[in-house]
Amino acid sequence: MALLQRAQGERERLIQTVETQSQIDELAGSLRRMESGQRGYLLTGDKDFLAIYKETLPTVPPKLDAIESAVANYPSQKNRLDALKPLISAKLSELAETIALYETGKTGQALKLVRTERGLRSMGEISELVRQIKTENAAERFSQYADARRQERWLLGSNIIAVALIVMLAAASVLAVQRANAVMLNAQAVLRDANVELEANVAARTAELTAANEEIQKFAYIVSHDLRSPLVNIMGFTSELEQLKGELFGNRGADASSLSNGADPAPRTSNGSMSAAQLEGDFSEALGFIKASITKMDRLINAVLTISREGNRKLQAERIDMNELFTGITASAAHQSQEAEVSVELGALPTIVSDRLALEQIFSNLVDNALKYLRDDEKGRVQVKGAHHGGKVKIEVKDNGRGIAPRDQERVFELFRRAGAQDKPGEGMGLAHVRALVRRLGGSISVESTPGQGSTFSVTLPRALPNHGTGISI
Amino acid sequence: MNNAVTIVMIEDDEGHARLIEKNIIRSGVSNPIVHFATGGAALDYLEKTSKPGPLLILLDLNLPDMTGLDILKRLKAHEDLKRTPVIVLTTTDDKREIERCYELGCSVYITKPVEYEHFAHAIRQLGLLFLVIKVPETS
Numbered sequence: 001m002a003l004l005q006r007a008q009g010e011r012e013r014l015i016q017t018v019e020t021q022s023q024i025d026e027l028a029g030s031l032r033r034m035e036s037g038q039r040g041y042l043l044t045g046d047k048d049f050l051a052i053y054k055e056t057l058p059t060v061p062p063k064l065d066a067i068e069s070a071v072a073n074y075p076s077q078k079n080r081l082d083a084l085k086p087l088i089s090a091k092l093s094e095l096a097e098t099i100a101l102y103e104t105g106k107t108g109q110a111l112k113l114v115r116t117e118r119g120l121r122s123m124g125e126i127s128e129l130v131r132q133i134k135t136e137n138a139a140e141r142f143s144q145y146a147d148a149r150r151q152e153r154w155l156l157g158s159n160i161i162a163v164a165l166i167v168m169l170a171a172a173s174v175l176a177v178q179r180a181n182a183v184m185l186n187a188q189a190v191l192r193d194a195n196v197e198l199e200a201n202v203a204a205r206t207a208e209l210t211a212a213n214e215e216i217q218k219f220a221y222i223v224s225h226d227l228r229s230p231l232v233n234i235m236g237f238t239s240e241l242e243q244l245k246g247e248l249f250g251n252r253g254a255d256a257s258s259l260s261n262g263a264d265p266a267p268r269t270s271n272g273s274m275s276a277a278q279l280e281g282d283f284s285e286a287l288g289f290i291k292a293s294i295t296k297m298d299r300l301i302n303a304v305l306t307i308s309r310e311g312n313r314k315l316q317a318e319r320i321d322m323n324e325l326f327t328g329i330t331a332s333a334a335h336q337s338q339e340a341e342v343s344v345e346l347g348a349l350p351t352i353v354s355d356r357l358a359l360e361q362i363f364s365n366l367v368d369n370a371l372k373y374l375r376d377d378e379k380g381r382v383q384v385k386g387a388h389h390g391g392k393v394k395i396e397v398k399d400n401g402r403g404i405a406p407r408d409q410e411r412v413f414e415l416f417r418r419a420g421a422q423d424k425p426g427e428g429m430g431l432a433h434v435r436a437l438v439r440r441l442g443g444s445i446s447v448e449s450t451p452g453q454g455s456t457f458s459v460t461l462p463r464a465l466p467n468h469g470t471g472i473s474i
Numbered sequence: 475m476n477n478a479v480t481i482v483m484i485e486d487d488e489g490h491a492r493l494i495e496k497n498i499i500r501s502g503v504s505n506p507i508v509h510f511a512t513g514g515a516a517l518d519y520l521e522k523t524s525k526p527g528p529l530l531i532l533l534d535l536n537l538p539d540m541t542g543l544d545i546l547k548r549l550k551a552h553e554d555l556k557r558t559p560v561i562v563l564t565t566t567d568d569k570r571e572i573e574r575c576y577e578l579g580c581s582v583y584i585t586k587p588v589e590y591e592h593f594a595h596a597i598r599q600l601g602l603l604f605l606v607i608k609v610p611e612t613s
Contacts, residue, residue, distance in 0.1 A: 221568075225536065228565045231588045233489035239590035240496075298588040309568075 007151040014148050017141040020070040021134060027063045028130045030056045031091060035123060038095045042102050042110055053095065064088065067133075077136055084129045091122045213311075220308035224301045231301070235294045242287050249280040300416060303429040307415070307436055315355040315440065317465040322349035322395065325356070326384055329364045336371050342380030344371075349386035350393045353464040358437045363397070365430045366457050370399035372424055375452070392443075392460050400454040409447050442466045479609050481507045483532040484516040484545065485563075490586065494532065494563065497594050501601025505530075513540040517548055520555055528609040529555070533580070535564040535571065543574060550579045557610045561600065 034056045040049030064085065071077035094113065101110035323346065330337070330344045337344055344367070370382040383398045404412055408419035415432040438445045443461035481498070485491040491509050498507065510516035520529075531549065535542030542562060549555045559581040566572075567585040575583050584600065587593050 225565055228588060229487055229490070229536065232565065232586050232593065233487065233493070235588050235590045236493040236593060237489065239594070240493075294588065 004155065007148070007155050010144065010148040010151050014141065014144045016070060017137060017144055020067060021137050021141065023063055023067050023070065024130055024133055024137065027060065027067065028127065030059055030063065031088065031123070031126060034060075034095055035091075038099060039114065042098060042107070042114065045102075050099070053099065057092075060088070060092070071133075074136075074140065077133055080129055080133050080136070084126065084133070087122055087126050087129065091126060094122060217308050217311050220304050221312075224305045224308065227301050228298070231294055231298055235291070235298075238287055238290050238294070245280065245283050245287070249276060249283075299427055303415070303427050307429070307433055310358075310361075310433065310437065311440065313357075315358065315465060317353050318356055319351060319353055320356055320359060321351045322359075322386060322393075325349075325359060326363065326367075329360065329367050333364070333367055333371060336368075337380075337382075340371060340374060340380055342371050342374065342382060344382045345384070347383070347385040349384065349395065350388060350463075352393055352461060354441055354461060355465065358441055362434050362437050362441075362459065363395070365434045366397040366459075369430060369457075370397055370401060370455075372426075373399075373401045373420070375400070375402050388463075389460070391463050393463055394458055394460045396456055396458050398454065398456040403451040403453055403455050404447065404449040405451050406449075409449060412447070413445070479505050479528045479530055481505050481530050481532060481604070482516065482520065483507055483509045484513060484537065484542075485509065485532070485534045486511045486537050487534070490534070493593070494597055497597035498601045498604070500594075501598040501605075503601045503604050505604070513537045513542070513545045517545060520549070521552065528611055529558045530604065530607070530609055531558055531560045533560055533562050533564075535562060535566050535575075543578060546575065546578045546580055559607065559609060563600075 034053050037049045037052035037054075037056065040046065041053065068078075068081055071081055098110040098113050101107075101113065326346050326349060330346065333344075336342075367382065367384075371380065374380045378400060381400045383396075385396045385398070387394050387396075402420060404419050411417045412419050413431045413435045416428040417432075418426060418428040435445050438459055438461070441461055442465065443459060445457065445459050447455055447457050449455035481503075483491060483494065485494065488511070491511075495507055495509070508519070510519065520531075533542050533545060537545075542564065546560060546562075549558065549560060556579075560579070561582045561584065562575050562580045563584045563586060565586050572583050582600075582603070584596055587596065
């Protein structure tokens with residue numbers, strides 16, 4: 001920038017010098033024209049010549065002033081100008097004098113004055129000084145020009161360097177960008193590899209999970225079967241024992257006092273041994289407990305089997321109008337709801353693509369529970385509502401029944417677990433089954449409940465059944 | 475049922491075998507019952523014993539050495555035994571298993587109920603079936 005400013009200054013100075021040159025030329029020209037005008041007038045008396053003189057006269061002082069200010073910084077030129085000024089004044093006064101003489105009719109005197117050394121010499125001196133000023137000015141101009149040229153060369157040089165720098169910078173940035181690009185491409189390749197690896201990992205994990213899940217299913221199935229086999233024996237031989245008991249104590253049902261084998265009918269309490277009636281009672285009690293336990297175990301095994309079997313079932317996606325589905329469910333529960341005087345209200349429900357059997361089992365279980373666990377002090381009311389949530393639908397089954405204590409709200413979804421008063425028949429597998437089914441359909445289930453006020457079970461399901469493998473069912 | 479008809483029972487569970495035997499006898503069937511606890515021993519007996527006479531086979535599916543289905547296949551592929559009635563009596567009540575047994579040519583499929591009354595009833599009914607069943611003579 002400094003370089004540029006300097007070049008600018010040089011250029012202005014150069015222009016100044018050129019202007020001074022022309023002003024000096026003009027000044028000399030003016031003086032010469034005035035002299036010619038004066039001489040022409042003196043010789044011919046023609047007023048036209050006088051006009052030239054008169055026109056030019058006022059232009060001299062401003063030109064002189066201009067030159068003076070232009071050369072103010074150059075002492076030698078100033079000296080010359082100072083020498084020139086009196087010469088010009090003398091010349092001007094000579095010119096004015098001759099014209100004045102001529103006009104007063106003293107033509108001869110005027111011409112004489114012209115011919116004197118004063119007239120001739122003054123003009124010669126003027127010319128000489130003007131020449132000197134011009135030469136000096138030209139020299140000055142030349143040096144200025146040279147300066148300007150040098151300046152320009154500097155400028156050019158610096159420009160070239162700047163351009164070179166720019167080119168280098170550009171090259172450097174291109175290189176940097178290329179390097180960054182290469183790094184990025186490399187990173188992308190690494191990322192792609194990582195992605196492929198990730199997908200492979202996910203696929204492998206999914207396969208492992210599916211295999212593990214299938215194994216669990218198979219395990220549940222085998223265990224339940226293998227457990228059943230000894231149960232058949234226990235039950236079978238317990239029943240055989242029961243028959244033996246009948247033969248031992250006489251097969252006469254409630255008549256316990258009648259004994260078999262003709263034994264002493266009197267109770268043998270004196271020596272501490274039990275009476276036959278007591279024996280039979282204890283026998284019956286023990287057998288009863290054994291049989292009740294076996295029956296319960298059989299039910300539990302059946303429950304596991306059912307869930308395991310459900311997990312193995314292939315899901316079939318179809319369009320299902322939930323309004324229709326719920327109408328069917330409430331119709332089949334109509335007897336139950338009428339008996340318990342429960343009102344069932346169905347809101348507007350969505351249509352989804354899913355497995356019909358699973359949905360029927362899920363919602364009939366929920367409706368069934370709502371109809372089952374009522375409060376004594378209030379008439380039952382079950383409300384079913386549906387809503388869309390993006391790609392999912394949410395279906396709520398709300399009741400005003402007895403509710404579930406907060407600590408039991410997770411437990412009720414566990415297999416064989418039940419909450420609250422155990423005054424209704426059940427295995428404790430309904431909600432476990434429901435949750436397994438909901439998960440298999442790619443959804444989730446939750447419960448909100450206040451004890452003594454009611455429960456709301458919310459089932460969130462995908463609007464369309466996703467590509468399904470074997471869902472976790474237990 | 476012809477007195478010459480032998481009932482071959484393939485059942486690994488001694489208790490089940492005993493309960494089945496008891497109830498068959500109670501139903502009035504007096505035919506000899508030959509019991510095998512493994513599939514190998516049973517097949518050995520069936521395939522090697524020359525001309526065992528008319529047979530009726532009671533088969534459990536869950537055996538330690540081979541599955542009942544394998545035995546069923548072997549029996550149905552055997553020239554002399556393929557016409558012998560096979561009654562599958564097992565704890566498995568899986569639908570596919572039942573279908574598979576009938577496809578392979580079992581005559582009757584019965585599930586052993588845990589409830590003993592049902593179990594005893596089923597076996598006695600089976601005994602009654604034995605009394606009227608017509609078993610092909612082995613040539």
